[in-house]
Amino acid sequence: MGDVTTGLLVGGTLELAFVGLVWVGAALPPDATVGTIAATILVIETGMDPLAALGVAWTVAVLVTHSNVFFAMVGISYAMPIADRYAAEGNTSGLTLLHLLSGAGWGLGRAVPTAIFTFLGLPVVISFIEYVPAIVWNAIKAGGVVLGAVGIAGLLNTLWRPGLWPLYALGFAFAAFLGVSFVGLAVIALALSAALVYGAKRRAK
Amino acid sequence: MSKEKKRLFSQGELFKILLWSWPFNVTFNYQRGHALGYLVSMLPALKKLHPTKKELIPWLKMNMDFYLTNPVWNRITMGLDMAMQEEGADIETVRSVKSGIFGPLAGLGDTIHYGLLRSLINPVAAQLAIGGSILGPIVFLVGWFIAMWGQAWLFLTQAYKQGSALVSTFTSETMSDFRTIMEYVGVFMTGAISCYFVWVKAIYKIPDIGFDLQAILDGFMPGVLPLTFVLLAFSMYRKGWPTTRIILVMFVIGFILGGLGLIGATW
Numbered sequence: 001m002g003d004v005t006t007g008l009l010v011g012g013t014l015e016l017a018f019v020g021l022v023w024v025g026a027a028l029p030p031d032a033t034v035g036t037i038a039a040t041i042l043v044i045e046t047g048m049d050p051l052a053a054l055g056v057a058w059t060v061a062v063l064v065t066h067s068n069v070f071f072a073m074v075g076i077s078y079a080m081p082i083a084d085r086y087a088a089e090g091n092t093s094g095l096t097l098l099h100l101l102s103g104a105g106w107g108l109g110r111a112v113p114t115a116i117f118t119f120l121g122l123p124v125v126i127s128f129i130e131y132v133p134a135i136v137w138n139a140i141k142a143g144g145v146v147l148g149a150v151g152i153a154g155l156l157n158t159l160w161r162p163g164l165w166p167l168y169a170l171g172f173a174f175a176a177f178l179g180v181s182f183v184g185l186a187v188i189a190l191a192l193s194a195a196l197v198y199g200a201k202r203r204a205k
Numbered sequence: 206m207s208k209e210k211k212r213l214f215s216q217g218e219l220f221k222i223l224l225w226s227w228p229f230n231v232t233f234n235y236q237r238g239h240a241l242g243y244l245v246s247m248l249p250a251l252k253k254l255h256p257t258k259k260e261l262i263p264w265l266k267m268n269m270d271f272y273l274t275n276p277v278w279n280r281i282t283m284g285l286d287m288a289m290q291e292e293g294a295d296i297e298t299v300r301s302v303k304s305g306i307f308g309p310l311a312g313l314g315d316t317i318h319y320g321l322l323r324s325l326i327n328p329v330a331a332q333l334a335i336g337g338s339i340l341g342p343i344v345f346l347v348g349w350f351i352a353m354w355g356q357a358w359l360f361l362t363q364a365y366k367q368g369s370a371l372v373s374t375f376t377s378e379t380m381s382d383f384r385t386i387m388e389y390v391g392v393f394m395t396g397a398i399s400c401y402f403v404w405v406k407a408i409y410k411i412p413d414i415g416f417d418l419q420a421i422l423d424g425f426m427p428g429v430l431p432l433t434f435v436l437l438a439f440s441m442y443r444k445g446w447p448t449t450r451i452i453l454v455m456f457v458i459g460f461i462l463g464g465l466g467l468i469g470a471t472w
Contacts, residue, residue, distance in 0.1 A: 005337045009335055011341070011342075012330075012341055015328075016331045074234070077456075080452075081447070081448045083244075083269060084266070087266045087268070089262075095241070095244060095245055096248065099245040106231060138408070138469050142462060142463025143456040143457070143463060144235050146403070147235035147456055147459070148403045149399075149403045150455050151238055152399055152438075153438035153439040154271055154438075156392075156395050156435070157442040159300070160392075164388075164389070168393070168396040170396065171397040172432060174396075175399075175428065176400040176432070186308075189389070189394060192393070193393070
């Protein structure tokens with residue numbers, strides 16, 4: 001397209017619009033990168049106002065996020081049992097290869113929608129997003145976020161010792177009822193655990 | 206103190222490990238977070254620390270535990286991990302430290318990146334780009350390059366150095382206390398992330414009569430949905446189900462409840 005100035009203008013405008021989107025933990029924000037590419041193409045081709053293209057950027061960004069949830073966040077989850085097996089076999093080159101290959105899930109998450117809007121055009125994509133009921137997107141997302149519980153449960157399973165459930169309950173309670181930040185949680189956890197260990201030692205003497 | 210002692214990993218090796226660990230984030234997923242990324246990033250160090258396959262395998266398996274943190278601040282865990290192993294910490298100590306530390310690092314790292322650095326670098330770059338200057342993308346790329354590599358290098362080398370200095374002063378008694386304390390911290394943090402790292406909420410509402418399922422659940426106990434799902438999956442692990450089946454069953458449960466419009470993501 002060769003129109004660098006317009007590209008910079010659209011990119012800069014949309015960056016300021018998207019800058020408030022925050023990726024905290026695994027909460028996927030709308031994918032600003034692909035959204036901005038789509039909007040830039042549209043502005044250069046049709047001469048649309050960059051701010052008006054924001055709506056298109058947003059729609060595409062949301063679609064790419066759904067696609068990321070499906071291909072990457074859920075798709076790669078299924079590579080994890082294979083990684084467990086390689087780890088048990090001591091197959092380090094298998095682990096490296098699996099890491100790099102299943103990383104392609106993130107590539108697919110972005111490449112598939114980009115390919116669709118490149119070859120079919122943006123109107124088709126937008127009507128597709130409107131055609132698929134919102135409840136289907138919601139179901140995929142809900143299935144994905146529930147998978148987070150599986151990893152944490154697995155961690156709890158390996159850390160579990162008889163008699164440690166009060167600490168698990170306390171950690172949950174400080175987070176759920178008081179909303180303590182992670183720094184606060186670290187201070188509480190260290191102080192409480194040290195008090196327990198040294199208290200037990202003093203009594204043993 | 207340990208100043209005279211020769212360390213196992215030279216600056217050059219640390220730099221190679223830093224480069225090698227760059228694709229850390231690519232297998233980020235809901236089920237195990239960054240576990241595989243962490244394991245692969247640590248492979249060069251693990252192979253050096255445990256030359257035989259028999260010694261290595263338990264470490265490989267341990268690192269497949271759920272682990273989720275900020276990709277740049279992760280270098281702190283890596284440096285500490287290497288230092289602790291070099292000073293002879295056993296596998297359960299390292300497991301507990303990793304499990305206790307990743308949540309706080311995620312909280313701090315994400316705040317610095319998305320709160321501070323992003324609001325410093327991106328608007329400046331965007332303003333330049335709107336003015337039609339090619340400096341916009343250059344400022345963006347160079348700014349983030351320096352911010353990310355600079356932090357990663359500093360974190361890895363300092364965590365390794367300070368970690369070695371600290372752990373090498375431990376007697377066998379302090380080491381055993383440290384191990385128990387970190388075991389407790391790990392379980393405590395797992396309780397906290399059972400609330401913070403499962404991004405699920407009830408979305409069922411009847412606006413006409415002001416019914417909001419999540420508000421009712423919050424009145425009962427905030428975070429009750431994440432906790433329920435974690436304990437449900439935990440009970441499957443305790444029954445000895447294979448992970449593949451647990452992933453499938455939990456995904457289907459989430460998918461059905463989501464399809465019925467009862468639950469959704471918090472974002």
